[in-house]
Amino acid sequence: MAKVEFNIACSLCDHLKDSLFNGLSPEDLSRINNHKTCVQYKKGQNIFYEGTRPTGLYCMNAGKVKVFKNNVQGKEFIIYIAKPGDFLGYRALLSEEFYQATATVLEDAKICFIPKENFFEVLQKNPVFMRRVVKAVCHEMGVMEEKLAELAHKSVRERLAANLLMLKETYGMEGEGSSLIDLALSREDLASIVGTATETVIRLLSDFKSDGLITFEGKKIRVLDAKKLAKQADLIVA
Amino acid sequence: MAKVEFNIACSLCDHLKDSLFNGLSPEDLSRINNHKTCVQYKKGQNIFYEGTRPTGLYCMNAGKVKVFKNNVQGKEFIIYIAKPGDFLGYRALLSEEFYQATATVLEDAKICFIPKENFFEVLQKNPVFMRRVVKAVCHEMGVMEEKLAELAHKSVRERLAANLLMLKETYGMEGEGSSLIDLALSREDLASIVGTATETVIRLLSDFKSDGLITFEGKKIRVLDAKKLAKQADLIVA
DNA sequence: GCGCAAACCTGACAAAAGTCATCTTTTTGT
């Protein structure tokens, strides 16, 4: 399948405001813009592979991408799901290591690639931007610490509930009293997020459905009762 | 118990070479040095608490400190064990958030505190230092991603073996064909690292001992057969 | 050195979650 290129000026990108590039001077932004390559990807295509060397930064313009690690038995663990405005592959780039995870398109995506030289150039020249990147990275690390503790001590039921709520926060389209998680996740992917077996996710989801906490809309999940779900997640409900 | 102060010039610190401050110009280093406060802590004392606001950076000169989160039922999960030369509390400082974890002394420690103004001053002025900090943070993030995947898909037995090997890498004192993990960890703390119950750790450790993989030396563990331990951890053995 | 508390250990049991096998439904490619 041939890669299809497209082009949108960064300054006109719908997601600039959500991105770390927001607030960059026009010169810096055009430095990024002039060197970027933008590609359309289909569902299932890979952006980068575990074990390879990063050569630049990916910036999402459209679609959804999962970033995951494969364990010895071939089971996936999904570390992150990237949405428009998100950077992709910056961790390995900034730590000067190989990619430790693979990125695969979940929903047809448009992604821009910025060669590392140009990214680093702007980073070096612009301490405010550097500071913002550091802040974002450290925040992300805090999120991961949270996940780590959750994975260590919560049951699968609690984790699934917690992850549904998290997905709702990030991808939720609010309706009247309910919220649709705008992400076409397979049961298997959901299991790879929660860190459990596919069958377990299926069983728990149908539990949650019977209890009126969620419903299914096509491939998507609608959260009907976030409060009860939070109780299932063993979170303190205000 | 009163805090006991001490003082060592950063430039003369034994652990400068292991620290991110290594390579700082004399001026920058003395900027750090002139504003730091160094305190001796006893085992069990806390350095900082989850939910409070960071006011500076801690830099370890001696001892060991555990950084952990408490879950709802009061169970600990240990995120990190800091040793001399390590920074402490930098994540929350750089992300401008509250501490998300508590730091408690495991082995009597000497720790220097650098007020955030001075740390940030050096960080702003010195892009090379900033770059090094970013690199370290991103590397640390990679380690956490690894842990996350491990926690999600490995059994407790595998995780315990893997963690013993990791502790050996960091705290191991090499002997002839064996290596002593120089860390006085309680079974409970080890359980909090692995993410399991204390009883399970006790049982598995005595399994490993029966199989000749480890022995106990006082409160410490000696790794006798790292290769077999790696097999238990389900790692690829060369 | 004594007594108390904490840490360590063991066994029995229960609960949670994984695995495997099978079946149904949905999606996809041609």
Add this chain to the structure above:
DNA sequence: ACAAAAAGATGACTTTTGTCAGGTTTGCGC
């Protein structure tokens, strides 16, 4: 539109791990 493949669902069973309850040993303050 159809066949094949993938995804989803369900039941039976096993294994892992947590929990509880009861013991012993160790370490520490007085």
